[in-house]
Amino acid sequence: MNQHSLMNTTPSPFTFSGGIHPSYNKGLSSGSPIRELPLPARLVVPLSQHLGAPAKPIVQIGDSVKAGQLIAGQNGFISAPAHAPASGKVAALEETLTASGRTCGAVVIETSGPQEWQLLPPLPDWRAADKKDLAARIGEAGVVGMGGAGFPTRVKLSPPADKPIDTVILNGAECEPYLTSDHRMMLEYAKEIRAGAEIIRHILGAKSLRVAIEDNKPDAIEAMEKAFQEVDGDVAVTVLRTSYPQGSEKQQIYSVTGREVPRGGLPMDVGCVVENVSTAYAVYDAVVNGRPLVRRVISVTGDAVAQPSNLLAPCGTLYSDLVAACGGLRGKAAKVISGGPMMGFAVSSLNVPTGKTASGLLLLSASKVSCYTSQACISCGRCVEACPMRLAPAELSQCIEADDIEGAEQVALMDCIECGSCAFVCPAHRPLVHHMRRAKAIVMAKRAAAKK
Amino acid sequence: MDPIILNSTLWIGGIGLVSAVALAIAEKYLSTPEDPRIGKVTELLPGANCGGCGFAGCADYARAIVTQDAECNQCAPGGAASATAIAAFLGRTVAALEKRSALVLCCGDDTEATRRADYNGINDCAAAQATAGGDKGCTYGCLGYGTCARVCPVNAISVVNGLARVDKDKCIACGKCVAACPRKIIRLVPADAGIHVLCSSKDKGPAVKKVCGTGCIGCRICTKFADGAIAMDGFLAVVDYSKPLTNEETIAKCPAHCIRKA
Numbered sequence: 001m002n003q004h005s006l007m008n009t010t011p012s013p014f015t016f017s018g019g020i021h022p023s024y025n026k027g028l029s030s031g032s033p034i035r036e037l038p039l040p041a042r043l044v045v046p047l048s049q050h051l052g053a054p055a056k057p058i059v060q061i062g063d064s065v066k067a068g069q070l071i072a073g074q075n076g077f078i079s080a081p082a083h084a085p086a087s088g089k090v091a092a093l094e095e096t097l098t099a100s101g102r103t104c105g106a107v108v109i110e111t112s113g114p115q116e117w118q119l120l121p122p123l124p125d126w127r128a129a130d131k132k133d134l135a136a137r138i139g140e141a142g143v144v145g146m147g148g149a150g151f152p153t154r155v156k157l158s159p160p161a162d163k164p165i166d167t168v169i170l171n172g173a174e175c176e177p178y179l180t181s182d183h184r185m186m187l188e189y190a191k192e193i194r195a196g197a198e199i200i201r202h203i204l205g206a207k208s209l210r211v212a213i214e215d216n217k218p219d220a221i222e223a224m225e226k227a228f229q230e231v232d233g234d235v236a237v238t239v240l241r242t243s244y245p246q247g248s249e250k251q252q253i254y255s256v257t258g259r260e261v262p263r264g265g266l267p268m269d270v271g272c273v274v275e276n277v278s279t280a281y282a283v284y285d286a287v288v289n290g291r292p293l294v295r296r297v298i299s300v301t302g303d304a305v306a307q308p309s310n311l312l313a314p315c316g317t318l319y320s321d322l323v324a325a326c327g328g329l330r331g332k333a334a335k336v337i338s339g340g341p342m343m344g345f346a347v348s349s350l351n352v353p354t355g356k357t358a359s360g361l362l363l364l365s366a367s368k369v370s371c372y373t374s375q376a377c378i379s380c381g382r383c384v385e386a387c388p389m390r391l392a393p394a395e396l397s398q399c400i401e402a403d404d405i406e407g408a409e410q411v412a413l414m415d416c417i418e419c420g421s422c423a424f425v426c427p428a429h430r431p432l433v434h435h436m437r438r439a440k441a442i443v444m445a446k447r448a449a450a451k452k
Numbered sequence: 453m454d455p456i457i458l459n460s461t462l463w464i465g466g467i468g469l470v471s472a473v474a475l476a477i478a479e480k481y482l483s484t485p486e487d488p489r490i491g492k493v494t495e496l497l498p499g500a501n502c503g504g505c506g507f508a509g510c511a512d513y514a515r516a517i518v519t520q521d522a523e524c525n526q527c528a529p530g531g532a533a534s535a536t537a538i539a540a541f542l543g544r545t546v547a548a549l550e551k552r553s554a555l556v557l558c559c560g561d562d563t564e565a566t567r568r569a570d571y572n573g574i575n576d577c578a579a580a581q582a583t584a585g586g587d588k589g590c591t592y593g594c595l596g597y598g599t600c601a602r603v604c605p606v607n608a609i610s611v612v613n614g615l616a617r618v619d620k621d622k623c624i625a626c627g628k629c630v631a632a633c634p635r636k637i638i639r640l641v642p643a644d645a646g647i648h649v650l651c652s653s654k655d656k657g658p659a660v661k662k663v664c665g666t667g668c669i670g671c672r673i674c675t676k677f678a679d680g681a682i683a684m685d686g687f688l689a690v691v692d693y694s695k696p697l698t699n700e701e702t703i704a705k706c707p708a709h710c711i712r713k714a
Contacts, residue, residue: 097585097591101581101582101583101584101585101586102585103585103591345583345584346569346583346584347584348568348569348584348585348587349568371570371572372572431573431574434573434574434579434583435574437579437582438574438576438578438579438582441578441582442578
């Protein structure tokens with residue numbers, strides 16, 4: 001593909017079973033370069049931008065904060081701190097509705113004055129630094145997985161001694177339709193992503209580094225090939241077949257290495273760590289520049305927005321500010337989704353803040369939205385064919401409809417990754433993922449109660 | 453006669469005979485005596501098997517009354533009648549059972565309250581609540597997808613115009629709807645209480661007014677007429693059912709019309 005390349009670019013040797021091919025619609029925003037959002041006057045920084053316990057606020061109303069200053073501390077092992085995305089004054093500590101539909105605490109900052117940064121001490125010669133210190137730094141900077149789940153990166157980078165990691169996979173698949181933020185990151189910040197990936201590999205002591213990109217992004221493949229040329233060791237770009245959900249951790253590990261993560265297990269059980277390309281950038285920024293994770297690139301796209309764009313926005317920007325920066329609405333938005341159309345959450349108000357995991361905001365007109373009445377399962381088996389986890393969504397959904405949650409658990413309810421492939425292919429328009437999410441929430445609540 | 457028919461009839465009949473004899477012997481020598489009072493108490497219970505007492509049906513509750521000295525006034529459908537009958541039969545004393553019924557603490561139906569989105573998912577309140585926090589403008593009010601009505605064993609709950617209502621006469625106060633409601637706005641209240649504050653919104657007045665025409669705005673006027681039977685929980689008036697609330701002026705004076713007879 002690239003004749004100057006010293007390293008291997010290989011088509012992925014394996015591919016997961018199932019999956020679907022939705023219309024990707026990435027052309028709307030993939031051509032628009034990342035632009036910085038003019039600083040909003042008001043930022044609502046949620047305390048729960050990650051998986052795990054919400055951060056504990058340490059500022060008071062009226063406090064002046066600098067950009068990058070710690071405003072809420074890490075609260076437990078699986079948790080992450082939050083930092084002020086801009087300098088200004090703390091106007092309130094209040095509850096806010098988040099994109100997932102739950103409420104959580106938030107620190108409201110009224111931005112003002114010249115923007116002053118309070119950075120952590122930069123570590124430009126990280127190769128000489130202690131691995132534990134680097135992982136601690138990444139935790140201190142509040143870096144979490146930016147692909148969607150928001151798992152604290154510090155935890156991923158500190159695997160127990162009996163789980164050696166030999167492969168780091170850099171996830172640039174971006175299989176969700178419409179979203180282009182990772183794609184633009186790979187084109188515009190290739191060097192930084194490479195540095196971040198090297199830091200991650202260094203911390204884990206892994207032998208191999210793989211950059212996994214779907215074959216519908218040839219320019220990103222080329223940019224990554226170029227950036228990773230001078231990297232020592234076993235490095236390769238793995239070109240994945242374009243198929244949803246290639247970006248899902250378990251499916252991607254199989255596509256790249258042929259290893260299967262065991263049921264209920266983690267990637268570290270098969271010697272892998274998967275990090276999103278934007279996370280690699282955040283790792284670079286946290287280590288080399290000492291900048292905590294307080295802003296990210298978010299694709300604002302869809303046919304109901306005037307100028308689909310990729311915006312570099314502070315975490316805590318209200319969706320209404322993002323829409324305004326993209327020239328407002330075109331016509332009327334019938335549906336607003338935080339994230340991509342497959343796994344994102346429909347939101348009912350633009351008065352919702354972004355977070356570290358918000359990769360996209362999708363505004364769709366009425367013509368793109370379907371309202372269905374779901375019907376009875378006709379047992380056609382298409383969902384079984386489409387399920388990348390090899391589950392039987394038809395059976396699961398029927399158990400759940402009959403309120404037999406225990407029965408659903410026995411047929412591997414908790415292995416569902418909620419990718420939406422089953423609902424996408426269902427000819428009876430059954431809200432299969434909605435059933436799974438509801439039942440999974442019930443099981444999680446039951447397990448949490450049993451623990452107490 | 454065909455030997456197959458004869459053979460099979462003899463075989464099956466023989467097996468039946470042997471089994472019957474085995475069962476008869478087992479009945480005689482291996483049976484464990486059960487307290488005969490359990491069967492009697494089960495007969496005195498109404499047999500609704502609703503589980504409202506906290507036991508797995510009427511027979512289980514009867515066993516608990518006889519063998520574990522459980523209180524015999526826990527049966528809501530049976531009420532005082534079955535409690536006194538059981539107490540008389542067992543020679544115990546019984547504390548009076550207060551008749552209660554479930555009450556949905558919301559009166560914002562689809563005419564009064566706004567919906568901020570069109571919900572096109574599973575017809576279930578918990579599922580709607582998990583989707584962007586529910587489609588109702590008010591984050592406290594009744595979603596109206598009938599999760600409570602589906603768990604009700606006596607069909608006492610109906611959803612009318614996007615609002616669940618409990619039929620007091622049918623309700624047996626088993627508490628299943630209370631547990632099922634994802635917004636936790638159903639409460640068991642004394643059945644003879646006549647006046648209620650039908651709102652659960654803890655938001656401030658202006659925020660309530662934006663989303664509902666009949667939500668409590670926290671004006672405190674009712675507390676002046678309630679003789680201490682209404683207390684404020686932040687911006688929400690809450691009836692204290694341990695005290696009698698009979699002053700109908702509370703209904704007349706409530707500017708939001710959320711104090712109603714029910």
